[in-house]
Amino acid sequence: MRLHGLTLTAFGPFGATQDVDFDALSSAGLFLLHGPTGAGKTSVLDAVCYGLYGAVPGARQSPGTSLRSDHAPAGLPTEVRLELTVGGRRLEITRRPAQPRPKKKGDGFTTEKAQSWLREYDPENGWQALSRSHQEIGEEITQLIGMSRDQFCQVVLLPQGDFARFLRADAEARGKLLGRLFDTRRFAAVEERLTELRRTAETQVKAGDEQTLAIAQRIAQAAGPAAGELPLPDAQPGEPGLSDGVLEWSAVARSGARERLDIAESVLAAAESRQAAARRELDVARELARLQQRYEETRRRATELEARRPDRDGHQARLERARKADRVAPALELRDEAERAYRAAGAARERTRAQLPDNLADAGAEQLAAMERRLRQELGGLDAARRAERRSAEIDTERAELERQARADDELILEAEGWLAGWESARRDLQERIESAQESATRAEQLAGRLEPARRQLEAARRRDALATETAAAADRLAAARERALGAHEKWLELRERRLRDIAAELAAQLVDGEACKVCGSGDHPQPARAGDGHVDKAAEETALDTYRRSEQIRTEADRELGVVREKYAAARAAARPAQARGAGAEGGGAARAAGAGADD
Structure with missing residues (x-):
């Protein structure tokens, strides 16, 4: 919003007409209103507020008070004319409060009703009258500025200690006001998204810490006595320093286990050397025993044959x-x-x-x-x-x-x-063939037992690959649905804002000569508002709202479909893993399941 000029007539302490050229004042940047107490500094701000909203801030608008100057002549009416640019439109607002004036016939005074005029400057046609309705002008200005009178006084004028009252207000009240002023819905959405990401990250960190502790427990079981030299850190999952403590403990356990491993390898090498020597002696003894047994068997058979x-x-x-x-x-x-x-x-x-x-x-x-x-x-x-x-x-x-x-x-x-x-050799050959056939039959039975699980695993792997593609497609559909819903929502808000901006023209279209206005009650309609370019009616707004609701319903359905496909994909992926991998995953416990769920997401 930019102020261009302000004309005060019989307003407050000003008994005559005073002009304030804000364009000249602001040509050098900032300007300062200063003067002694009672010079009328606050009255200038009150006149700006009155020109915009038809009321002045604070207690000066309380019942029984008057905005008319006591120094003004009786025939000079109290009037405030404010020229400004807001929302890309140059407007002129003229307001007169309810005030006494001399009667046109006879002596005495009569009370004249409050009046308001709103004009807009067109570069081609000059100043064009828009409305003379207090309510229409108030709604138009509030819609263009985006603040009510109280909010304007708290944020822009801040007169007579109201700034301190704004600072002492609670966070919810200030948040609502600032959110309306600066349209912080996107920032709220970003904050909500960051909060969701923070919760997700905390969940992943906690799952990672649980998996780290599970791995540390397995390291302790594998390291044996070497892991007892330094106790495990007692930090809980999600607490800071857990990973560093586990790394330090695992380094100590690894060093101790490696030292014990070197000692065990030395002992094992010596034992293996002795075992190799004993095995060679055993082989020699077995060969001698075999030859002796063969000799005895030959002698026995020779004796039997001789007999x-x-x-x-x-x-x-x-x-x-x-x-x-x-x-x-x-x-x-x-x-x-x-x-x-x-x-x-x-x-x-x-x-x-x-x-x-x-x-x-x-x-x-x-x-x-x-x-x-x-x-x-x-x-x-x-x-x-x-x-x-x-x-x-x-x-x-x-x-x-x-x-x-x-x-x-x-x-x-x-x-x-x-x-x-040749009976003996034939019998041995036949015996060997029988044993080979038996081994082949056993192997065939084992392979037959493993064939069906392998087929089921293959089918699950095919389902997993198909569901992976379907999951990616569902994610793309959800992203497209979100984009369409967001676009429909923004379009609906834009049409709603445009309709509210031209609501005066829509109300003026319902006026009938001779019938009272639903807003001001007057039967005269000298200058009804006209719809500007790009006017949006109620049907267009409702159509945009229906489009937004359908888009939101499609987005919800796409989100639900993505969840179902992800569950099917997780089940197929679990079924497609080999039995050894599933066993290892079960041994890992809840930490492994949490880590797997994080990876899927």
């Missing part, structure tokens, strides 16, 4: 006899068959003789033979020859089959002897 030699010789003799018998078996069978054939021929001869005629019943062999030859010749000698030939072929075939069987038996005997000779 079983008669049985083997008997079996060998039987085998030889069986082989010889097998060779002559076909001849014996042939002899038996020939005997059977001879007996059958004798029986057939007897049957044949029985069938011979009586004259040939006692015939000799020669006679029968001659008879036979003759009959053969008569019946034909070809059939007998064919039968003899067929029989001879059958005998040859049987003999060849018997020879083939004899050769097969010889090969079988040789194969059995070779198989018996």
Whole structure:
């Protein structure tokens, strides 16, 4: 706000008209109002306040007091005209308080009502009247300056000890006033954000201290007696100096443990040397014992074989006899068959003789033979020859089959002897193959038991990667929703401010000639306010408010969605960790879980 000029007429101690040119005073920068007591310094400030708000500060506005100068002529009205630039607009405010004036007809005085005028300077059209309503002018000035009369008096004028009263006010009252004056909402948001970051940092520091203490406990367990040389710091998580104390203690424990480790390594090296020597002696003794056992086993087997030699010789003799018998078996069978054939021929001869005629019943062999030859010749000698030939072929075939069987038996005997000779090595090979197969089966069962957890872990890892991408996308959506909500909120506030600035024009649009004004009650509307460029009506403001509420709802939904996705991602990441890692995490306790949660955030 910048003051340009002030005109006082019959105001306070000034009985005539006084002009104050603030442009000339402020051309050199600062200026000072000074003078003796009663010179009117405070009255100038009162006139500025009255021109802006239609009232003066402090008790000078109490009932029964008058702003009119006692030195002014009766026909000179009390008036204050203030010209200023505020909010980029050059305005002129003229105010007259309620005051007595001479009656136009007759003698005496009548009380004239308070009046106010507001004009704005247009570079093209000059001064333009805006309003004559006290309420409209007051709202317009309050909206442009951003302070009420009391706040303006406390912050700008500070007259008659009011500054001290402002300083003695509580922090809440001063905070509300200064926040309204300087629009500290952004700073409050920054303060709230910094407070949230501070709490988060405190939580992370406390979690880190807890993890540090847990690691120190594990160091103490691992260091053993070396950790007892210096006690652990008794500071609680979050207290200053805990990390330095733990580092100092761990350095001492590490030095003691390293010294004990060097001693143990020396003792271990000596013990390992003695163990290596004892192991070599043990290997020599075991090799000697093995050779002695093998020698005893060989002697025992030789004794057993020697004792079983008669049985083997008997079996060998039987085998030889069986082989010889097998060779002559076909001849014996042939002899038996020939005997059977001879007996059958004798029986057939007897049957044949029985069938011979009586004259040939006692015939000799020669006679029968001659008879036979003759009959053969008569019946034909070809059939007998064919039968003899067929029989001879059958005998040859049987003999060849018997020879083939004899050769097969010889090969079988040789194969059995070779198989018996390599039985021990074959048995060892088969035993080794059985053991290898058993080991393979055991290994296959173990791998089969580990396959399903590995598959579940792989599936969880895939879900984790997908949820990581989804988490990043949800975070981006939340950031975009926040930006849109913030933009919608700022736009709504801007439209609301513009509507309040032009509220006089909106109220003037509802005025009807002859009907009383809802604000001042007057039935005359000589100069109703007109809407300026960019006027915002109530529908536009409500539309902006609805847009802001929808944006805020979308932001809340995006925030909730991000929380759900983060929970799913944390569960998938925990499931995707190997069993060893999960075991280690469980051993770490709550500190590890707190650190992991901080890293996820």
